[in-house]
Amino acid sequence: MADVKISAEIRKEFGKGASRRLRRENKVPGVVYGHGGEPVHVALPGYDLMMALKTSNVLITLDIEGRQELVIPKAVQREAIRGFLIHVDLLVVKRGEKVTVEIPVHAEGDLAPGPNLLEHVLNTLPVEAEATHIPESVTVSIEGLAAGDSILAKDIPLPNGTSLAVDGDTVVLNVLTAQVEASAEGGAEGEGEAAGE
Structure with a gap:
């Protein structure tokens, strides 16, 4: 770092x-x-x-x-x-001392096909790390996840020497079903037709 x-x-x-x-x-x-x-x-x-x-x-x-x-x-x-x-x-x-900090959580990969929406319940993850070796961030794969799936704090890989400073069962990322608004789509089509006249 x-x-x-x-x-x-x-x-x-x-x-x-x-x-x-x-x-x-x-x-x-x-x-x-x-x-x-x-x-x-x-x-x-x-x-x-x-x-x-x-x-x-x-x-x-x-x-x-x-x-x-x-x-x-x-x-x-x-x-x-x-x-x-x-x-x-x-x-x-002090060098060698453990400190509790919050580090950003980055998601990588693609959700499963369909109306899936990723919710960041936590944008940062509380961890304990050696003061001179605090990780800048953590990255977790969301590849293939679908609505109803969650990633818990204990599922996130941490660098050596870094441990969780939050309950392992804390939800960090959640996959929700995206709300598709039919009326909004219909309105957009109607505007396009009106513009074409």
Whole structure:
């Protein structure tokens, strides 16, 4: 998995006004916590952080004014409309330590022929993994599945050293019968005929 280096400054000012000033300078307020230490309030470079967060559960080597900390993003707040970073919580981790994270679930393959529809009950799967070996995602085959079939958490193959942090019988993917609306199809045909006149 990706290991990214980012430099951070310790924040001395707090409150909405201070946070707005930081964002105008293209910096993101954040807090670094974990391992029993006092939380450290930091300002992070907006562009570097945005690029790092494109990778799920990215491992970041954070340089806080000369002190190195290994961290993973634990909570990311974004502006609702434009998606700008507003605040980030970073959890301090140690090499060899197990952490609980959520990783994206990707489906591959084709469902059985017919009106079948894939439902993602969970878009991410809670797992426990070594902090420096967190998988970026898991992939599961849906080849040939039909309405009524489900994929449970325990059915998803996990990399070595990674274990489920959720009940194995939790439904992750479900195949439903797609609702075919005859009236909508009839309406579309009618419009086509009217256009051809």
